[in-house]
Amino acid sequence: MSTDVVVCGAGVGGLATAHALSALGLRVLVIEKQPSVRAVAKGEVFQPSALAALRTWGVExxxxxxxxLGLHRIVVRDQCSEPMLSLDYRGLPGPDQDLLAHDYPTILTAMTDCLDFNVELRRGVLADELLRDETGRVVGVRVKEHGQVSDIHARLVVAADGVSSRLRRAASIEVRRLDYPHRLLCLELPASGEQPPDFSAYVTDRGMRLCYPLPGDRIRLYLQVAPDELRGLDEPALAAWCHTALHQVPALRQLIDRAVASLRHKQVLPVSRHIASRLTVPGLVLVGEAAHSVHPMAAQGMRTSVGDAVHLAAELARSGDLSLTEVDDTLLRYTERRTPELIHIGRMSHNATRMTTGTMWLGRWFGRRAARRTSANPQLLRAVTSNMSGIGARPLTTFDRLHQFGLVPHLGARGRTAQSNHQAHFSEQRKPNEI
Structure with missing residues (x-):
């Protein structure tokens, strides 16, 4: 069979790409190896810059x-719950001033429900190999479905098949995956009527504790652990570990009983970061986690995946032509423009992670110092808020970094209050959304 575009992977990146490209009038086939959506604790928070696209597609x-749920703030807190850095999105320009939170399976369901009529989604289909023409250009995929092998030809193949992308390997695109020296124990706490008001990361001497609400009065809780810290623990020992991990943060003590009760459904997630060495080869483009991944602390994964789709569609719309040559030229332009943005998002996410996850004394000291000095400097605070939200992004300079660590004064902050700076920033003409 043949189609205009075949998207391999029905996660957020793949479904967003299907939405964005079908809006151009293209016929899109989405294939997904999993026969049904799995309950995985990932990708539960959209940043404000992704919401405009979701609104256009009907997904919002x-x-x-x-x-x-809409959440107004991302807050980094010390062990006693005092805010060290608070990013308040209510000062952002335009209608999008919230994080939007829901379960990952529900997000995929909503994105699937809103697909256009010219998108076909087929589950239980594995994209096994790339098809190439005599020049080596990718012209489709060979798939396996119910034990049968068939070929799907397309003018564009989208690899949205995750961190361990089979198609990325088949295209000989290299990736250097950098693992963090910890893992995340993930728990879903059942309803109790009490929820945290925001997306809060607590910095402790044993690592980060991340907490935010989910619909139905539930709570998502991440506890940072060393790679082998939980190995060999039986149920009582694991419950004792969880009790100690939460008891050291007074604000989280009320969650202990619910957290212990949730341990039977725990997930322990490795965490890493990467950006592919290139985003495209002729006929194929990587999107979502096939192209990049970041630590969950920064809540940037889904907005970046949606951004891939939006930027790819914008480049194809500019070309106005889906000849093979024009598609490949478009992919080159996409790579040139998107790669610096992904590098910026990756660096920002990594810096936010280092600020909250350090367990050595020096790392914790630098992280807390950077958080407090950023919060005290209106110029830096508005830049970081814009960067995290994806609206009006402005990479921090080396001078900004030196000021965060107290090595140089920040002259731009003199004589200006936090409130006046915050208002002044958002009254300026801002850059287009950089999702």
Whole structure:
């Protein structure tokens, strides 16, 4: 069979790409190896810059109908719950001043519900090999479905098949994956009527504790652990570990009983970061986690995947032509423009992670110092808020970094209050959304 575009992978990146490209009038086939959506604790928070695209596709409204929560702030707190750095999105320009949170399976369901008529989604289909023409250009994929092998030809193949992308390897695109020296124990706490008001990361001498609400009065809780810290623990020992990990943060002590009760459904997630050495080869483009990944602390994964789709569609729309030559020229332009943005997002996410996850004394000291000095400097605070939200992004300079660590004064902050700076920033003409 043949189609305009075949998207391999029905996660957020793949479904966003299907939405964005079908809006151009293209016929899109989405194939997904999993026969059904799995309950995985990932990708539960959209940054404000992704919401405009979700609104255009009808996904935002569908998520709200399914109970999605709006959160105003990302807060980094010390062990005693005092805010060290608070990013308040209510000062952002335009209508999008919230994080939007829901379960990952529900997000995928909402994105699937809103697909256009010219998108076909087929589950239980594995993209096994790339098809190439005599020049080596990718012209489709060979798939396996119910034990049968068939070929799907397309003018563009989108690899959205995750961190361990089979198609990325088949295209000989290299990636250097950098693992963090810890893992995350992930728990979903059942309803109790009490929820945290925001997305809060608590910095402790044993690592980060991350907490935010989910629909239905539930709570998502991440506890940082060393790679082998939980190995060999039986149920009582694991419960004792969880009790100690939460007891050291007074604000989280009320969650201890619910957390211990949730341990039977725990997930322990390795965490890493990467950006592919290139995003495209002729006929194929990587999107979502096939192209990049970041630590969950920064909540940037889904907004970056949606951004891939939006930017790719914008480049194809500019070309106005889906000849093979024009598609490949478009992919080159996409790579040139998107790669610096992904590098910026990756660096920002890594810096936010280092600020909150250090367990050595010096790392914790630098992280807390950077958080407090950023919060005290209105110029830096608004830059970091914009960067995290994806609206009006402005990479921090070396001078900004030196000021965060107290090595140089920040002259731009003299004589200006936090409130006046915050208002002044958002009254300026801002850059287009950089999702």
């Amino acid at each position: 409204q569908r998520l709200l109908e399914l109970g999605a």
